[in-house]
Amino acid sequence: MIEMKNIKKIYTIGEMRVEALRGIDLDIKKNEFISIMGPSGSGKSTLMNLLGCLDTPTEGEYLLEGERVANLHHNRLAEIRNQKIGFVFQSFNLLPYATAFENVEIPLIFRGTASRMRKQKAEELLEKVGLKDRMNHKPTELSGGEMQRVSIARALVNDPSIILADEPTGNLDSISGGEIIEVFVDLWKQGHTIAVITHDKDIAVRTQKIVKLKDGRVVDGGSSL
Amino acid sequence: MAFFVFINQFLRDMRSQKLRTLLTLFGIIWGTVAVTLLLAFGEGLHNQQIKDMHGLGDRIILLWSGATSIPYQGLGKGREINFKEEDAFLLQKEIKEIGQISPEYSEGNIQIKYGKNVFTQRVTGVYPVYKDLRNMIPENRGRFINELDIKERKRVVFLGDKLKNDLFKENNALGEYILINNTPFLVVGVMIKKEQNSNYSDRDAYKAVIPATTLAVMFGRRNIDNMVIKPNVPKQNEYVINRVYEVLGKKYKFDPKDKEALLIWDTAEFDKFINLLFMGMRVFLGIIGAFTLIVGGIGVSNIMNVVIEERTREIGIKMATGAKRRYILSQFVFETLLITFIGGAIGFLISWGMTAVFPLFKLEEYVGNPVFSSSVAVIAALILGLIGFLAGFFPARRAASLNPIEALRL
Numbered sequence: 197m198i199e200m201k202n203i204k205k206i207y208t209i210g211e212m213r214v215e216a217l218r219g220i221d222l223d224i225k226k227n228e229f230i231s232i233m234g235p236s237g238s239g240k241s242t243l244m245n246l247l248g249c250l251d252t253p254t255e256g257e258y259l260l261e262g263e264r265v266a267n268l269h270h271n272r273l274a275e276i277r278n279q280k281i282g283f284v285f286q287s288f289n290l291l292p293y294a295t296a297f298e299n300v301e302i303p304l305i306f307r308g309t310a311s312r313m314r315k316q317k318a319e320e321l322l323e324k325v326g327l328k329d330r331m332n333h334k335p336t337e338l339s340g341g342e343m344q345r346v347s348i349a350r351a352l353v354n355d356p357s358i359i360l361a362d363e364p365t366g367n368l369d370s371i372s373g374g375e376i377i378e379v380f381v382d383l384w385k386q387g388h389t390i391a392v393i394t395h396d397k398d399i400a401v402r403t404q405k406i407v408k409l410k411d412g413r414v415v416d417g418g419s420s421l
Numbered sequence: 422m423a424f425f426v427f428i429n430q431f432l433r434d435m436r437s438q439k440l441r442t443l444l445t446l447f448g449i450i451w452g453t454v455a456v457t458l459l460l461a462f463g464e465g466l467h468n469q470q471i472k473d474m475h476g477l478g479d480r481i482i483l484l485w486s487g488a489t490s491i492p493y494q495g496l497g498k499g500r501e502i503n504f505k506e507e508d509a510f511l512l513q514k515e516i517k518e519i520g521q522i523s524p525e526y527s528e529g530n531i532q533i534k535y536g537k538n539v540f541t542q543r544v545t546g547v548y549p550v551y552k553d554l555r556n557m558i559p560e561n562r563g564r565f566i567n568e569l570d571i572k573e574r575k576r577v578v579f580l581g582d583k584l585k586n587d588l589f590k591e592n593n594a595l596g597e598y599i600l601i602n603n604t605p606f607l608v609v610g611v612m613i614k615k616e617q618n619s620n621y622s623d624r625d626a627y628k629a630v631i632p633a634t635t636l637a638v639m640f641g642r643r644n645i646d647n648m649v650i651k652p653n654v655p656k657q658n659e660y661v662i663n664r665v666y667e668v669l670g671k672k673y674k675f676d677p678k679d680k681e682a683l684l685i686w687d688t689a690e691f692d693k694f695i696n697l698l699f700m701g702m703r704v705f706l707g708i709i710g711a712f713t714l715i716v717g718g719i720g721v722s723n724i725m726n727v728v729i730e731e732r733t734r735e736i737g738i739k740m741a742t743g744a745k746r747r748y749i750l751s752q753f754v755f756e757t758l759l760i761t762f763i764g765g766a767i768g769f770l771i772s773w774g775m776t777a778v779f780p781l782f783k784l785e786e787y788v789g790n791p792v793f794s795s796s797v798a799v800i801a802a803l804i805l806g807l808i809g810f811l812a813g814f815f816p817a818r819r820a821a822s823l824n825p826i827e828a829l830r831l
């Protein structure tokens with residue numbers, strides 16, 4: 197479903213060139229649950245952002261469900277982010293002034309979904325992550341674990357092809373972190389495709405496949421467990 | 422369909438961002454009100470000055486006799502000139518550009534009495550046209566001196582409004598008799614209150630006006646004090662004045678170039694001066710207004726910029742979840758338009774309300790009543806909105822053209 201060939205990402209800051217990714221090959225199949233590990237600065241987030249079409253590679257080929265992503269028009273990229281990708285950030289990235297319900301509703305709005313459908317969908321997903329009774333709370337009134345559930349609900353609301361999570365438990369204590377992982381495992385069992393970045397071995401072992409990065413390269417690409 | 426979903430979302434975003442929406446709104450309201458009121462009061466003051474000026478008369482020429490300062494046809498200088506009533510008719514006949522002319526007799530310190538009320542005021546003797554020359558309009562049912570009064574030297578009097586109040590208080594004066602130097606006079610009219618900021622003897626409000634012929638006989642006068650002239654067309658004032666020197670110079674044998682033989686007050690000159698003064702004032706107010714707009718605009722743009730900074734992250738979040746560039750930009754444009762419109766409308770109403778309420782304070786005599794200009798209000802609001810728009814649009818467009826991840830990192 198996802199194919200990356202020789203993907204490179206080079207950041208230039210003034211005179212400095214940082215080669216964050218030096219040629220990545222990566223395949224993710226439908227209904228796969230993979231984890232990406234590696235030391236800090238190895239390029240995990242950079243790779244994840246490219247997978248999520250939040251950023252564009254300097255070089256290389258990226259096929260998402262057969263669609264060549266490089267050089268797509270920005271409107272099409274927005275549609276892909278909206279409908280094919282569900283992104284979960286370490287720092288949640290919720291709109292601070294909007295309620296949990298409104299945050300989950302946002303991708304539906306960009307899709308142009310009618311309000312009754314939006315209400316139904318958003319409520320259904322908040323229920324799925326166990327937050328139905330909290331849906332009128334703003335992010336500041338929620339715990340870290342709850343905020344992350346809201347952002348998972350938001351990621352799921354448009355039935356994306358893949359869920360991408362960049363250290364989803366990084367800002368959470370181990371208990372709420374563990375609960376979040378269970379949410380991902382459940383989703384995988386329901387048929388979702390998931391890629392998650394983590395530093396935590398205990399989390400990684402719950403996934404089907406661990407991809408290890410070092411210095412912008414894949415050093416171990418798929419020791420299926 | 423999606424359009425309404427978007428508009429709804431824009432409105433919801435604005436409602437949830439009360440503080441920044443209110444701040445921007447306030448900036449626009451403040452700027453609009455400040456500029457509109459500034460210009461409204463300037464205009465009001467100008468109109469009041471013009472109106473006050475015309476209390477004396479609308480671009481009239483006042484003429485007194487003087488003394489010669491140049492020897493002429495064998496006559497020495499320093500010779501006094503004295504006008505007679507018929508000189509007014511001579512001028513009228515000789516100078517066809519004169520529209521109206523009235524000779525005027527004037528007697529100060531005259532005892533005027535009604536019942537127990539006694540006042541010492543000025544009595545003026547004039548012809549009927551004096552009413553139009555000097556804007557002395559009678560109140561309801563009253564009248565000014567007329568031709569018959571002149572012909573029959575009637576003992577009738579037209580009272581200034583303040584003099585009437587002094588003598589009669591709130592009571593009716595029409596048809597009553599007052600004593601002028603112990604001679605009974607019938608009150609035929611009372612002047613409507615008028616604004617007057619200049620005069621040449623006493624204010625009209627305190628005067629008693631009687632027929633010229635009556636006054637001449639009563640006080641044994643042969644010479645008049647002055648004449649009041651109004652040309653047919655205001656632009657002819659200067660020409661008429663030159664002709665007056667010629668005609669009277671011929672009759673009284675003085676050099677038409679001898680300026681001191683006649684004393685002239687051309688009130689149109691003062692009109693010109695007032696207009697010039699207010700032109701200067703308008704420029705001044707315009708500059709202040711422009712600065713107010715600039716300062717207000719800077720305020721609005723600052724708010725917009727703060728908004729953009731905190732908004733860049735929101736833009737990042739929205740783009741990461743699938744917002745297209747045009748959504749981000751239309752949201753910004755929509756907000757600016759709506760805020761400008763609402764702020765402009767409120768500013769418009771406040772300025773309008775204040776100019777409408779101002780007359781109740783009865784300060785018209787001093788500063789005039791402000792003149793509300795809707796186009797000034799609309800233009801001020803539009804300029805403020807435009808400044809805010811320009812200040813906010815480019816950062817918003819930049820943020821929208823970034824990769825979502827870059828916008829999120831900012």
Ligand SMILES: Nc1ncnc2c1ncn2[C@@H]1O[C@H](COP(=O)(O)OP(=O)(O)OP(=O)(O)O)[C@@H](O)[C@H]1O
Binds near residue numbers: 240
């Ligand atoms: N916007 C950027 N500009 C310049 N360099 C960047 C940028 N983002 C990342 N880098 C660099 O690219 C390299 C990879 O960064 P990345 O964030 O992908 O690492 P990571 O594996 O996610 O690390 P961590 O575990 O700390 O999150 C690092 O050397 C980082 O300094």
Ligand SMILES: [Mg+2]
Binds near residue numbers: 240241242
């Ligand atoms: Mg990272």
